[in-house]
Amino acid sequence: MNTFYDLIVVGAGPAGLAAACSAAQAGLKVLLLDEFMKPGGRLLGQLHQEPGGAWWNGIREAELLVLGARNAGAHIQTGVSVTGLNRTSDNSWTIWTNQGCYHAPFVLLATGAAESANPLPGWTLPGVMSIGAAQVMTNVQRVRVGNRGVVIGMSVLAMAIVSELRLAGINLAAIVLPPGNALSGNASDPEAVLGSLLRFADLAPSAMLKYGAKLLQSSMLRKLALTFFPKQGIRMLDVPLQLRRCAIEIVGRDAVEGVLIADVTARGEPIAGSERIVEADFVCIAGGLYPLAELAAVAGCPFRYVPELGGHVPVHGENMQTPLPGLYVAGNITGVESAKVAIAQGTVAGLSIAINAAAKKAPGEAEVKDAMAQVKRTRSEALIQFHPDIARSRAKLYQTEIV
Template structure:
């Protein structure tokens, strides 16, 4: 049995940032991650934030890793956690031995929401995140030409990354719409969400045109009279008025069938078109990867604005379970920059839990929370349009959870 002052599960931006912060304050830190490299989702990220300013996730991950090693953080990769439990201390059971620690931080990140339609299990069909990792981390082309099903901020960023790797993206299409699924959006709703990314559009015409989509009526008309060939972004056709109905192939994916779709998600299946392709990416968005928080007994709430079910926590990244902390996408889907700041906040809160409050440490925590808010306000890409409302909801739930019942 090994001992550490705090165990951090997840070596992504939140976990590494928290580890660095803890170590700087004299905390003995152990970081555990199942992947072969540290960095989490940072490893696949490569996008232009504004003209000639690029976010290179691999470089950011390397910088965090080197900083962590400089401060003697104990990092264990290729190590799976299969159980956590609390007695007088936290017990973390892994494929590489067990640890005891007074504090535990869950920085497990996010997973992709699947999309299902006929043919989605064929070889050559993959999640958009898998394509990103294969391309940017392993330097393997997923194919010569292919399509993406699903329109969201993640799609747009990764489509550009695949294109820069020399892969032809034949088009981005709408997925099948299911009115029974709460996470399923109509083309009109998706267009409203994507309008928030207009400042990143590669042409002045697209940036200007997006300003005309401020009302629901204008968005409905835009989809109704959308060009048959779609709008081209970086030379990639973007189809808000076409939905994929089937992926075809015998041994592997070799094409798609698609139909026109109205602003409310209704497909015109009487008229179908075929496009030959050699791979298909599915993009259903991300949700918090929070199973370990459930094992720990942390209460959960469904908050769509944060991407799904999230463990209850406050702005200092504490949960209602004693000395259990969370940071990063487990708390809601946002950018890596926000995850890094949340990790910093969690690291300070862990230090406070171990060593007690002090005027200087309390101020650092307050400043870090304010840094979270400012980073969120300045974020160029938001995965969910009402992220701030989601954050306010979870804080309201936290206050309600800790309000004593009347006697």
């Protein structure tokens, strides 16, 4: 295969679909590649109720984005794995896939994010999965992950997916902290976890949790609250949220049979003699997300380490352009945020590429600036904020203009 396009987008998630739509509308010949059997990316597993009462249905949102991209003229190919890309002597990019090579002067990487591992003894037993895998199995593949589970980890993402699992009628025995180790970091610190959970307290199912969160803004009050936090936890979505207990080991002979947990001090240190087993037939590990940026590294793109964005991110400007000619990035590859932010970033990338490609219906600079402003508005209004310093970290990243 030796097919030439104006733009090749890698990743048919929210960012990639939005970019393909805006670029194709400008008159570019666009190819969108994704290794999954259906376009939509992480949208396919999302389902939650927003503060105003409306439901965010990721499958429906994906359908609308796919329809928009196809109506604009973009060609979508699924089941295609991209294995590499390199800049050629004719100032174009060669994309290597399991179905042959493609060529284009412009490439957008919208590969999203992956889940971080947070290993503990027993994590290789059948029935142990990442929290994202449970989301996909439940909401996309319509497979019941088990009868009674334990969630290890209390991130914003984990709590959102717990809500979805409960909507599907899945029984969860407890949500506990991970064991303290070099990989878990602050995820095993009760005070740090409580501080992160307070950022989305407005989504709490009870008025007590909502108003109580407003009283715990200072570190001193959080420490005091943890001292009196019940060991058995408080029920959230009818699941015990146990900030004063951590997982020690996942137990079972041929599959998951339970989780050995222990009480912890307010500093997250296990209390000897408090160990007990919680019976379960599946375990979800919530280790957080990081940008899936291997292809950017293969292409030779420089990186910066920004913890607030999830780790190492490709260097890029606010117009989503990297320092490499013709290479752009958008969505969670640039830092972990919500799907709505990814959609807004994808629109910016598509418009920016259309201008640089001198497309027949290329937008004006004012339209691109409006799209950039929309990214900031969307970020400020996002239902789920993965980190409180995202906006500031973005601004710092964009201080160096990419030309």
